[in-house]
Amino acid sequence: MDFELGADFAARRDERDPLAGLADRFYDPDDALYADGNSLGLLSADAEAALDSAVEEWRDLAIRGWTDADPPWFRYGEQLGARLAPLVGADPEEVVVANSTTVNIHTLVGTFYDRAEGSTVVVNELDFPTDHYAIRAQLRQHGADPDEALTVVESRDGRTVAEEDVIDAIDDDTAIVFMPSVLYRSGQLLDLERITETAHERGALAGFDLAHSVGAVPHDLSSVGVDFAVWCSYKYLNAGPGAIAGLYVNDRFFGETPALAGWWGHEKETQFEMNPTYTPAETAGAYQIGTVPVLSAAPLAGSLDVFEDAGDGSVRTGVEAVREKSVALTEYLVFLADELLDDCAVGSPRDPDRRGGHVAIEHPEAYRVSEALKARGVVVDFRPPNVVRICPSPLYVGYEDVWEMVQELRAVLEHAEYEAFEKRGGGVT
Template identity: 70%
Template sequence: MDESSLADARERDAADPLADLRDRFYLTDDLYMDGNSLGLLSEDAEEALDRVVSEWRDLAIRGWTDADPDWFTYGERLGARVAPLVGARESEVVVANSTTVNIHTLVGTFYDPDRGSKIVVDALDFPTDHYAIRAQLRARGVDPDEALRVVESRDGRTIAREDVLDAIDDDVGTVFLPSVLYRSGQLFDVAAITEAAHDAGALAGFDLAHSVGVVPHALADAGVDFAVWCHYKYLNAGPGAIAGLYVNERHFGVTPHLAGWWGNNKETQFDMAMAYDPAPNAGAFQIGTVPVLAAAPLDGALDVLDDAGGVGAAREKSLALTDYLVDLVDARLPACDVGTPRAHEERGGHVAIEHPEAARVSEALRDRGVVVDYRPPNVVRVCPAPLYTRFEDVWHVVDHLESVLDERVYEDYSVGGGVT
């Protein structure tokens, strides 16, 4: 153990302005490095959920109007709180549905073959994005294999910016890409892609699941047309938490592809008219009744980020943590490669550590109490989430990883998982 290096990590923690936020989270006994899959529970999120449960018990149906805050406008109110994180106007964001459902409704709404029959996606997308887009194309009687223009990867890790821009031409009506690739952590240039799409007469949409809460965005300034994301990763709103969406105000008034009564104009919702009257903002893209118990933890979780100083402060610490992680990998793990771009403008909040035995290495780490995840074919994803991770934690993770590799501990594990 390099005590001088560990002392350096502790000095970094002592100088960390966000260090005290860690005390507001329920920390596990493990070294938790999987916050890009599921963030930890905070006391704030727990209190917000407990408040809603109490309101349900005490107010019953009156909670829709008499709770504080009222449940009836929960999606819009939380959307207004999330809007600054994605650089949007309050009216352009609503908390609603799930990420996949939001892809269905937004792609289904904005795909117009008359604008351009092709949809640009990439070969390294999270699969649900393609599942939803293909389903929407089939529902229109369009062959997905014909309509999807898939930007391939040159290296299996990243998507070259110029390849994305070259794929956007007059045949393209929609571009739908992630802001951050879930496997490698590559951060896309949202503004440049949006500009290219608009120059070609196409619309630009993004999946922000792996960036919201850890990377600042400026969706409105960039002119992005629509976006989706989840809240259970860096925003720590809990497993299966309600998702979010953004629709640029120039599209207000369009009838959503998946219309439902909760997207009705709030002023006329209880007229119970058979003709749909969409809300005059992003709220129109709500479908069913807001799941208050799945939304409440987000309310408290956002308090933690607000007290951190916002997403900009979280980003600053995230970059410092991932810089430190990359430096340690370079210095101590010669058998590993860093598959994540090193430039800050090209990197999200996690680091892809590559090794040929990544699957077995991940299992060995978990048995040592280091919670990471494996992504085929060779990636150990390590996510030092900035609101509760210390530099010392990162140091210990690399120390464990070095031991697993040097002592070949991973050889005790089967390829399919488990100890042999």
């Protein structure tokens, strides 16, 4: 893509952006330059309305909401899963919204480790920590020593993982390969198809954590043959803090009894017969554990309305349009960083096909730089040891926003404004 320096160029690009009008549907706190949508997406009027509607149904229908709400709460997880399925390239029955991301890792890894032929699980050292916590716990539950049964692929540069190293780590003793689709620090986008094909060739199963790609990168899980996947809904899906998570299970595994069986995953037709023996639903819905949390699921319904409108009625077309804009915005951000930020390095892959929706800007004082940016009204986040993550989330961030963000960052660096902030201690980052 050909980019130019200057606010005029950014303004022209925004004028031609078919998604630009969607930003008006999101609340912008304190008129901030919000670049943290890969950590928590903004509230949209659509998500707010969906939540308000669920509250009104609770008020007006009470218990009748399980059958008379729109849609009925009894099948809310399956209904939302069917709407979300096109974003990840799955059949409607293969997706359900349920539980939390970590709980979904527990139940899916626990289930498929039992049925796999091998005994090891392949992960990588740059995973988000909860993935390792859950997998190690499941290995212990199955009588395995995590230090022996967990194969951790090391990074060569501390930023990314060489896919060749992942491929080489998969052998005849591998039960499951479990990788993120996008690395949470650098934004590296892995090749799910290649990893899945290799896993299957060597008798292993392939699972993925899509937390940093769902809603920003289209996937084709079914056609690629991915066995299972998990994700959260509060990042690019903009469903709010604590929003219900989601999962995918390939239909060839329907009928399996989940490792963490719960009554909400029972087949719907006989669920209220209260039988003491569990009968799993013949869909991904079997992996629901407890009753669907309607009030934390409702905002997702509104958020999916935005994706449908981005794609002229199609969620799939919507996420493809979002991806196209995301690539353009992150390319523009990388261009500006190269041209204007002499003291920084770009820690994300240069190839847009290998990069997710955010850019890692590296600086030795990244924590204090991120604090100085927040003081200027630019909301970013820090990830150790030296990364300022900047996310131009396509539904509500434009080219002028990215230009202004980089100008603010340039000023922080040129005037050493970060020196006014204390070095990082403990606590939330």
